[in-house]
Amino acid sequence: MLKELAAGGALGLLIFLLFQGYDVAPLLLLGGMGVVLYWLLDKKGMLTARSYAPYYPRQNISFEDIGGQAAAVQELKEALEFLRRSDQLHSMGIRPLKGILLSGPPGTGKTLMARAAATYTDAVFLAASGSEFIEVYAGVGAQRIRSLFREARCLARRAGKNRAIIFIDELEVLGGKRGSHSSHLEYDQTLNQLLVEMDGLGTGEDTQILVIGATNRPDLLDPALLRPGRFDRHVKVELPDREGRLEILRLHTSNKPLGPDVNLESIARETFGFSGAHLESVANEAAILALRANSPVIRQKHLQEAVDKVMLGEKIGRKPSKEELYRLAVHEAGHALVAELVQPGSVTRVTIASRGQALGYTRQKLDDAYLYTREHLEGQLRICLAGAAAEDLLLGNRSTGSLNDFKEAVRLAKVIIVSGLSDLGVVDEECLSKEQMHRAAAEIIKVQEKKVGELLLQHRDLLEGIAGRLLREETLKGETLRSLLTTGARAS
Structure with a gap:
C-alpha cells in the first residue's frame, strides 16, 4: 500500500x-x-527479510532417529522440559531457558537433534545458518535477526502454538567475539541484535522462543553470548563410542537388505573416530557397491570396502611399477607384522591396492580408549616405524612412502613428552624450545626404531612371506595374516 x-x-x-x-x-x-x-x-534480499521455511513435528523426526548420542540426547531432553512444562515453571517463578548450545565435531547429529527437539516439544521450528545474516551492507544482518524472531512468533500464532524453536547452525560465524573483525562492524551489529533479541525473551511473551545454536568451534564465540540468560545450557555432542557406532549402523542399515555374513559389531570396532555422518556414508556406499556387483544383499565385504572408501577415498587407476609394488608390499608387511605382534588380533586388512592418497594401508580394529600409557604409545610408535624398518631390512634403504608414518611418529613422541611420560618428567610445553622438543622426540623415536629393527630381524622369514603373499594377492584379511603368524609359513 x-x-x-x-x-x-x-x-x-x-x-x-x-x-x-x-x-x-x-x-x-x-x-x-x-x-x-x-x-x-x-x-539480493537487502531490503526484505529472508523467508524461513518452518519445520513442523508432523514430519516425525524424533530422538529415536538419533543413534550413538544417548548422553547428549538425555541432557537435551532435560533442558527441553523447561519448554514443555512452561505453565508449572511460571507458577514456581522459574525463568524459562532462552538458549541451548550444541557443540561438537561436524557430522555428529547436531542439526538432527534440533529438529527432534521441535517434535519433542511440539513447537514451530525455524532453521538458519550463521552466514545468512552477514552481509557487506551495514544493518542488513541485524534486520534479518529481527525478522527471524518476528516470523517465529507469527508462525507460532498461525499454527495455534505458544512455543517456537529457532535453530542457528554455524553459530560461530554470527556469534564470533566482537572486535575480531576489524574491516567493518557488520558482524558486531548483527551479534548485538541477537543478544538484544535473546534478552527480550521474557516470561510475559505470548510465544515462548527457544534458540538452539550449533557450532564446532565454541572457543570462537563471544562471552556475552555464552553467559547464563542467553545460552543457559551447553550440550556436548561428541563422536560416538563403539556401542554408539553400532547403534548408528543399525539405524542406517535398517532399510537395507543385509546378507547373513554381515557383522555390524566388527564394522563398529573398525571405525574408531567416525562420526554419524561417516557411518551413514559407509552404509550408503556399501549399498552402492552391492548394486554395482549385482548382489541382492549387502555383504560384509561391501561394508569393509565402504569403510576403506570413506576413510581413504576411491581406488586410483595408476599402478606402481613392479619394483615399487614389491617395496610397497615390504612396507605394509612390516606395519602388519609389528601391529599383530604389538596388539594381537587387531589387524583386519592389509593391502597394496592404491586408494586416494595412500598407495597401500594396514587397517586395525581397536577398542575405544581415551587414556593411554607410555607402553601403549610406544607400541603405536613401533607400528608407525615398522614400514621404513622393513624396507631397511629387506631392501637396504627406505623411501618417501614413510613420510606420513614419520609425521605420526613425531606426533606420538610429542604426546609422550607433553603428557609427562618421557624421561624429562613433567614439563611445561611452552617452556620447551623447538630444539629441546626435537631432541627429546628424536631420542624417543630412535629407541623405538632400534626395537622395531630387532623385532623384524627375529621374524625376517615371516616378513618376507607376508610381503610375497601381498605381492601375489594384493590384499590379505586379518585371519589370513594371523594364520601365517601361527604356522610360521613362508610364502614361496
Missing part, C-alpha cells in the same frame, strides 16, 4: 512540475537510477 501511495505521489509531483514549466529530465534520470538500485538491492 505504501509503495502505491509513494509511486502515485511521485507521479503527481512530476506532472505538476511539468505544467509549471520545470525541466523534469534530471528528476526522471535520478528516479530511474533509484528504481534500478532498489530493484538490485531487493533482488
Whole structure:
C-alpha cells in the first residue's frame, strides 16, 4: 500500500512540475537510477527479510532417529522440559531457558537433534545458518535477526502454538567475539541484535522462543553470548563410542537388505573416530557397491570396502611399477607384522591396492580408549616405524612412502613428552624450545626404531612371506595374516 501511495505521489509531483514549466529530465534520470538500485538491492534480499521455511513435528523426526548420542540426547531432553512444562515453571517463578548450545565435531547429529527437539516439544521450528545474516551492507544482518524472531512468533500464532524453536547452525560465524573483525562492524551489529533479541525473551511473551545454536568451534564465540540468560545450557555432542557406532549402523542399515555374513559389531570396532555422518556414508556406499556387483544383499565385504572408501577415498587407476609394488608390499608387511605382534588380533586388512592418497594401508580394529600409557604409545610408535624398518631390512634403504608414518611418529613422541611420560618428567610445553622438543622426540623415536629393527630381524622369514603373499594377492584379511603368524609359513 505504501509503495502505491509513494509511486502515485511521485507521479503527481512530476506532472505538476511539468505544467509549471520545470525541466523534469534530471528528476526522471535520478528516479530511474533509484528504481534500478532498489530493484538490485531487493533482488539480493537487502531490503526484505529472508523467508524461513518452518519445520513442523508432523514430519516425525524424533530422538529415536538419533543413534550413538544417548548422553547428549538425555541432557537435551532435560533442558527441553523447561519448554514443555512452561505453565508449572511460571507458577514456581522459574525463568524459562532462552538458549541451548550444541557443540561438537561436524557430522555428529547436531542439526538432527534440533529438529527432534521441535517434535519433542511440539513447537514451530525455524532453521538458519550463521552466514545468512552477514552481509557487506551495514544493518542488513541485524534486520534479518529481527525478522527471524518476528516470523517465529507469527508462525507460532498461525499454527495455534505458544512455543517456537529457532535453530542457528554455524553459530560461530554470527556469534564470533566482537572486535575480531576489524574491516567493518557488520558482524558486531548483527551479534548485538541477537543478544538484544535473546534478552527480550521474557516470561510475559505470548510465544515462548527457544534458540538452539550449533557450532564446532565454541572457543570462537563471544562471552556475552555464552553467559547464563542467553545460552543457559551447553550440550556436548561428541563422536560416538563403539556401542554408539553400532547403534548408528543399525539405524542406517535398517532399510537395507543385509546378507547373513554381515557383522555390524566388527564394522563398529573398525571405525574408531567416525562420526554419524561417516557411518551413514559407509552404509550408503556399501549399498552402492552391492548394486554395482549385482548382489541382492549387502555383504560384509561391501561394508569393509565402504569403510576403506570413506576413510581413504576411491581406488586410483595408476599402478606402481613392479619394483615399487614389491617395496610397497615390504612396507605394509612390516606395519602388519609389528601391529599383530604389538596388539594381537587387531589387524583386519592389509593391502597394496592404491586408494586416494595412500598407495597401500594396514587397517586395525581397536577398542575405544581415551587414556593411554607410555607402553601403549610406544607400541603405536613401533607400528608407525615398522614400514621404513622393513624396507631397511629387506631392501637396504627406505623411501618417501614413510613420510606420513614419520609425521605420526613425531606426533606420538610429542604426546609422550607433553603428557609427562618421557624421561624429562613433567614439563611445561611452552617452556620447551623447538630444539629441546626435537631432541627429546628424536631420542624417543630412535629407541623405538632400534626395537622395531630387532623385532623384524627375529621374524625376517615371516616378513618376507607376508610381503610375497601381498605381492601375489594384493590384499590379505586379518585371519589370513594371523594364520601365517601361527604356522610360521613362508610364502614361496
